[in-house]
Amino acid sequence: MDLHDRDTPVMIAGPAADPDVAVVSLRRLHGRANAAAELTRVRRSYHGPLLVEPFSALDLPAIVTHADGVVVGGAWMQDFQLLRAVARTGRPVVVQRAPAATLEEWLSAAEYCVAEGNQDVVLCETGTRTHLPHATIDLSLVRAAGRHRPVLVDVSAAPDLAVAALSAGACGLLLGEDAESAVVAGVRAKAALLGALTCDDVPETIPGARAAIDRVDAALATLLERRAELAATVQRLKPVGGFAGRDPRREREIVEAMVSRAPRLGADRLGRIMTAVIETGLEASEERDLSPA
Structure with missing residues (x-):
């Protein structure tokens, strides 16, 4: 599963009716559920790309068995032992930025994964807590981080920022499973247009x-x-x-x-x-x- 080489720069996170990628957080279960049982349950109804956020390193064997990638949530971005353990699974890693983390701290978290031999690391901007009712996406941080690693931006709370996020250098967008179909279609259309104009990659295969x-x-x-x-x-x-x-x-x-x-x-x-x-x-x-x- 290549998280930053997709036909469309938009990913609809699920599990929803027809997501591009399902995202499951075991952390939200606070360790009260067996990881293998929970992921087996998810796999009964969903067979597409699956990203899983572990509650602890104990969940990683089950994630390796059932999932295509691992999410390190912003709250645990600086749990360096967990980062190392996640990287050693060999699965692609998505590192979310903690709400108050600096660029250097965010990149450092990714480097802990790279140091374990895992080069498939993608950053994910989910926003900073402000006086607004939802997190605020830091587009300047997206642009700066994008010079070092591929960056996804979660625009679930503010789909109108999709174009701005792509213009700032995001390689992909995340929309929550509760996004309305009209919103999804609009973001996809804009992303397809702008993504083709802003992408400067050089393909190495036919x-x-x-x-x-x-x-x-x-x-x-x-x-x-x-x-x-x-x-x-x-x-x-x-x-x-x-x-x-x-x-x-x-x-x-x-x-x-x-x-x-x-x-x-x-x-x-x-x-x-x-x-x-x-x-x-x-x-x-x-x-x-x-x-x-």
Whole structure:
């Protein structure tokens, strides 16, 4: 299970109806439940990726048997013996930041795992306690931590921060299982677009490269449809719309502006691409205009 190489930068945490990853906290049971029995129960109803937060190191054998990754909660982020034991399981590790932890303390917790030979360590920002009713995500800390390790951001309490978190360098987002379907869909759409634009990884395999292309294509499709909608608005506002109302000077300006952003493609190639985009948009606009209501 690779926690930071996914088709979408959004993970819906569960167990919910159809989560991307189930997250189970044994710590919340305060040691009153047998870890193996509890995880066996979870596995009866859920067979996808499973992350588990242990109550203590005694839970780790059961986690190795049943789970795909281990979560070290923020409250136990500085339990260095637990960090070492978690790392030695060989499972991917998610280290949540304690509400008052500094960047150095957070990174140090991850390094305890790396020192045990486990390189698959992901950080998770869950926020800082403030005067607000829910934890406040520290985006500057996300950006700084992202220069060292992949960072997930839990935006369950503030889904509107999804775009800001990705812009700050988050490689993924967590939404709680109680997130409404409309919220999930909106965050997924924004993440698919922004994730493709902000990700600068260099794939080392053909499947990895194709997955990256798929993410870019998804963003392209979203942008092309949005462009067609805006172009249709322009056509309706023009005295003469459609193909008859094309403005060659404006189209040249568009290509010239794009050359500055994509100089390796060059004006000729971009010109051909934009001609196809413009004409396809005009065709779509005319079809909508002529289609029955």
